[in-house]
Amino acid sequence: MKKTHVYAIPAIGAALIAVLAQISLPIGPVPFTLQNFAIGLIATIFRPREAVLSVGLYLLLGAIGLPVFAGGGAGIHALVGPTAGYLWFYLIYSGLTSYLTSHNSSFIRIFLANLLGDSLVFVGGILGLHFLAGMPLEKALIVGVFPFILPDLGKLLAISLISQPLLQRLKNQFYFAN
Numbered sequence: 549m550k551k552t553h554v555y556a557i558p559a560i561g562a563a564l565i566a567v568l569a570q571i572s573l574p575i576g577p578v579p580f581t582l583q584n585f586a587i588g589l590i591a592t593i594f595r596p597r598e599a600v601l602s603v604g605l606y607l608l609l610g611a612i613g614l615p616v617f618a619g620g621g622a623g624i625h626a627l628v629g630p631t632a633g634y635l636w637f638y639l640i641y642s643g644l645t646s647y648l649t650s651h652n653s654s655f656i657r658i659f660l661a662n663l664l665g666d667s668l669v670f671v672g673g674i675l676g677l678h679f680l681a682g683m684p685l686e687k688a689l690i691v692g693v694f695p696f697i698l699p700d701l702g703k704l705l706a707i708s709l710i711s712q713p714l715l716q717r718l719k720n721q722f723y724f725a726n
Contacts, residue, residue, distance in 0.1 A: 564602075580695070603639050607627065629681075670692070674693060
């Protein structure tokens with residue numbers, strides 16, 4: 549792989565996450581955003597290393613104070629606050645989903661890989677809400693998972709529908725051809 553791709557691909561991924569994170573609807577302590585849509589799309593299209601680096605760069609940019617988190621949030625406190633579990637588990641989502649998918653993956657495989665990754669983000673979110681916000685597990689589940697099940701299923705369907713034609717269009721580009 550060309551050296552420029554090593555830097556450019558994760559930067560593009562981080563920028564996509566940052567932009568889509570700004571589409572945010574506050575519905576309690578955890579906002580509805582398109583962050584996980586961006587992460588799922590990146591995880592499906594990028595190789596595991598670039599997918600994880602995209603999320604890592606995104607987290608680093610937010611930690612140093614750039615307003616890239618949901619609703620323009622920024623700062624290290626976001627990575628140790630009540631919703632930190634979601635953010636940290638995005639690393640797992642991106643790596644695992646990318647590992648489980650390839651450019652030849654079927655709609656079902658893409659959907660199931662993203663469902664697994666997204667489900668693990670919910671586990672991280674529940675743990676964060678429980679341990680960092682002091683919420684009982686039941687309440688963390690009620691405020692941190694239930695309101696997002698249907699919207700996330702819609703996002704996962706969209707990722708699954710968008711990624712295959714997108715990969716077909718990109719298949720002759722250097723990074724995607726190998």
